[in-house]
Amino acid sequence: MKFADFVVSGAIRADLAAQDKEGVIREMVQALMDAGQIEKDEFESIVKAILKREELGSTGIGRGVAVPHTKHPSVDRLVGNVAISGKGVDFDSLDGEKVHLFFLLISPPDRPGDHLRALENISRQLRDDTFCRFLKQSKTVEDIQQLLDEADNDQFGS
Amino acid sequence: MSHAKATRTVTVANPDGLHIRAASLIAKLTGQVPAKVQLVKGNRRVDATNVLQIVSLCALEGEQLLLEATGRDADAVLEALARLFENKFDENEVGASQPAKQRKQNPGETGRSEAASDGDPPPGR
DSSP states (O other): OOOGTTTTTOOOOOOOOOHHHHHHHHHHHHHHHTSSSGGGHHHHHHHHHHHHHTTOOOOETTTTTTTEEOOOOOOOOEEEEEEEEEEEEOOOTTTTEEEEEEEEEEOTOOOHHHHHHHHEEEEEEEHHHHHHHHHHHHSSSHHHHHHHHHTTSSSSSS | OOEEEEEEEEEOTTTTTTTTTHHHHHHHHHTSSEEEEEETTTTTEEEEOOOHHHTOOOOOOOOOEEEEESSTTTTHHHHHHHHHHGGGGGGGHHHHHHHHHHHHHHHHHHHHHTTTTTTTOOOOO
């Protein structure tokens, strides 16, 4: 699976305003809603589901990266977005570091394989230090989109 | 106490596969023991203390993984890991409204008591 298969271009954010975990999740779900990927009346339900998942253990997986996610019946395909926080956000990460790079994923309950394939893509690309560093340093949505496109074209990763 | 290399084949039994929470449980357990543990799927081999690497295996339900441990208590570590897989990483219970902290702790505790069966306290990370 490639980034283009699940990252909604219109929902990428280069400079998150939120400074805490819930704020980041709300801002990213809002971006997906603004991009027309989720219904307005599902917003709170999705945010709550993602926060509930975080209670089971942070999705801050180290290296300044977090992958907040949930299954939700309101989507019929995997949708996600990417966002950067220049200042970094305390996300209760496994390594205790602030998170600068977020991948948010919402998947249909009956498609766990798609969620895993998206995670596989994210984790494989992030193993490339150059990709990871460039992404965190991105200042514009266009920069982020270009990096994702380059990753999809196998210009990074192992 | 065993210093030998140990291997074990496990099957991913939970419907969601080796997602982040499952990988975190594996990494937490292996990060607390002296043995070096790796997960192998096909020709891919990853460090079992690294969540990103574990997730990159994209191990789906029904797929087999080889667990390899080298060092002290290698057998005990793999026994604890195999139990995590068998118990499906408590995935079924996660859907229920159990306290999160309790969920997280149980598998790790099981692993630690197994791995440190010679009485040594588990080392910090």
